[in-house]
Amino acid sequence: STSARGWRDFLRDRLYIGGTWVPAEGGAVIEVTDPATGGSVGQVPDAGAVETELAVAAARAAFPAFAALTAAERAGMLHRLADLIDAHGPALAELLTREQGKPLAEARGEVGMSAAYIRWFAEEARRVYGDTIPSPWQGRRLMVTPEPVGVVGAITPWNFPSSMLARKIGPALAAGCTIVAKPASQAPLSALAWGVLCEEAGIPSGVVNIVTGDARAIGGVLTSHPDVAKITFTGSTEVGKTLLRQAADSVKRCSMELGGNAPFIVFDDADLDQAVAGAVASKFRNAGQTCVCSNRIYVQSGIHDRFVEAFSRAVEALRAGSGLEEGVTLGPLIDEKAVVGAEAFVADARAKGGRVVTGGARSKGLFFQPTVIADASAAMDFAHEEIFGPVAPVFRFETEEEALRVANDTRYGLACYFYTTDLGRAFRVSSALRYGLVGVNEGVITTEVAPFGGMKQSGLGREGSKYGIEDYLDQKYVCFGGL
Ligand code: ADP
Numbered sequence: 001s002t003s004a005r006g007w008r009d010f011l012r013d014r015l016y017i018g019g020t021w022v023p024a025e026g027g028a029v030i031e032v033t034d035p036a037t038g039g040s041v042g043q044v045p046d047a048g049a050v051e052t053e054l055a056v057a058a059a060r061a062a063f064p065a066f067a068a069l070t071a072a073e074r075a076g077m078l079h080r081l082a083d084l085i086d087a088h089g090p091a092l093a094e095l096l097t098r099e100q101g102k103p104l105a106e107a108r109g110e111v112g113m114s115a116a117y118i119r120w121f122a123e124e125a126r127r128v129y130g131d132t133i134p135s136p137w138q139g140r141r142l143m144v145t146p147e148p149v150g151v152v153g154a155i156t157p158w159n160f161p162s163s164m165l166a167r168k169i170g171p172a173l174a175a176g177c178t179i180v181a182k183p184a185s186q187a188p189l190s191a192l193a194w195g196v197l198c199e200e201a202g203i204p205s206g207v208v209n210i211v212t213g214d215a216r217a218i219g220g221v222l223t224s225h226p227d228v229a230k231i232t233f234t235g236s237t238e239v240g241k242t243l244l245r246q247a248a249d250s251v252k253r254c255s256m257e258l259g260g261n262a263p264f265i266v267f268d269d270a271d272l273d274q275a276v277a278g279a280v281a282s283k284f285r286n287a288g289q290t291c292v293c294s295n296r297i298y299v300q301s302g303i304h305d306r307f308v309e310a311f312s313r314a315v316e317a318l319r320a321g322s323g324l325e326e327g328v329t330l331g332p333l334i335d336e337k338a339v340v341g342a343e344a345f346v347a348d349a350r351a352k353g354g355r356v357v358t359g360g361a362r363s364k365g366l367f368f369q370p371t372v373i374a375d376a377s378a379a380m381d382f383a384h385e386e387i388f389g390p391v392a393p394v395f396r397f398e399t400e401e402e403a404l405r406v407a408n409d410t411r412y413g414l415a416c417y418f419y420t421t422d423l424g425r426a427f428r429v430s431s432a433l434r435y436g437l438v439g440v441n442e443g444v445i446t447t448e449v450a451p452f453g454g455m456k457q458s459g460l461g462r463e464g465s466k467y468g469i470e471d472y473l474d475q476k477y478v479c480f481g482g483l
Contacts, residue, residue: 019205062206
């Protein structure tokens with residue numbers, strides 16, 4: 001299993017249910033295309049409620065035996081899974097780039113993160129401790145034992161088609177849960193590749209199930225089925241709210257990683273080169289299509305013009321093209337809707353006095369020029385909405401107080417970033433920002449060892465870190481009396 005394989009070896013056009021590969025009822029399929037070329041990459045089943053019910057039944061059947069394994073046994077399986085991901089990293093990264101578009105270097109980084117999350121949770125599986133509580137009564141002992149919640153329904157987006165599954169499969173399996181995962185239809189092949197990897201890692205049949213197809217039908221079953229204990233979702237805030245509403249009827253545990261509207265604040269005392277490098281990295285990674293991408297760049301007036309100049313030059317140096325080409329740093333957007341969305345943000349900004357410093361239009365196909373818009377204002381759409389594309393608005397501000405007010409003036413609270421060399425300001429500002437992730441003089445801060453998750457309408461729960469397993473556990477209190 002360690003001999004080098006190519007990306008085609010991980011292509012599957014079947015659902016992975018109960019340890020077997022099955023087509024959708026009636027054989028309907030969805031085409032998966034390469035966003036850089038429009039060419040076909042593969043096909044996946046267009047499944048719905050019937051197949052999802054089979055997957056839930058398989059996960060339910062596998063749960064008791066899997067939960068009864070020792071933590072060390074489950075950890076061993078997760079370690080084997082992580083080793084397989086690493087062994088086949090280049091093939092998995094190529095598959096990812098072909099279906100999703102990101103530059104190969106970023107795809108390699110994502111696949112590496114997948115292995116890192118799985119390895120982290122392999123380690124955490126062995127550290128799920130309970131508690132004994134000092135008794136308020138004579139003759140009783142109070143014990144708290146964490147137990148796996150049960151079957152988990154996971155719904156994941158297309159922007160990180162591999163690592164978003166790692167963040168859910170890792171803690172679920174570490175805790176002793178079984179899982180039914182539904183990836184996004186734009187990039188479902190990396191998810192089916194997880195089925196190949198789980199099979200080879202010796203993860204028992206039914207523990208991990210993967211269903212592709214109709215989001216509403218699959219999501220409808222996952223959020224309502226009495227045998228599903230928990231929903232974990234990464235995607236837009238709007239869909240997250242729908243799933244929360246649907247899950248309310250059966251009081252499912254819910255973890256939600258939703259949208260962001262990240263401010264990136266550059267104070268006068270910032271190191272200009274660091275701020276420019278951080279802004280480019282945090283804005284243009286994955287062509288701007290991440291929930292932690294900078295959405296609003298606020299620059300203090302004393303450094304503003306120098307920043308806009310240096311930032312625009314750095315943005316012009318990005319190289320657009322197919323992610324498979326050497327040296328490419330900016331891939332295509334995921335689909336036509338995404339390009340139309342980027343065009344609309346630019347048109348709205350122009351109409352309201354925004355100055356396009358560089359870029360501003362589609363180049364060809366699904367490629368959008370990396371764009372910097374100066375003189376951005378609060379009236380423009382991107383001041384309130386997530387851009388999810390390579391458009392960087394720069395707003396000017398005067399005081400720290402003003403920067404904090406505008407930065408926090410959003411219903412979102414996922415990631416934020418700021419640059420300063422003043423120690424007092426670093427502490428003041430990081431504590432005043434209402435965000436789950438804060439980068440101080442850093443533009444890319446995600447790691448499996450730290451908690452990832454949002455405040456406000458950006459979500460519920462945390463992924464990764466020692467906190468990431470908590471959402472997959474129920475705490476059982478047992479009182480031993482009459483002692
Ligand atoms: P994005 O903007 O990143 O595409 P979405 O929230 O639309 O975010 O999609 C994230 C995931 O949610 C995808 O797997 C998508 O298929 C799924 N999804 C979209 N609508 C629904 C729905 N009504 N019920 C369940 N899942 C859905």
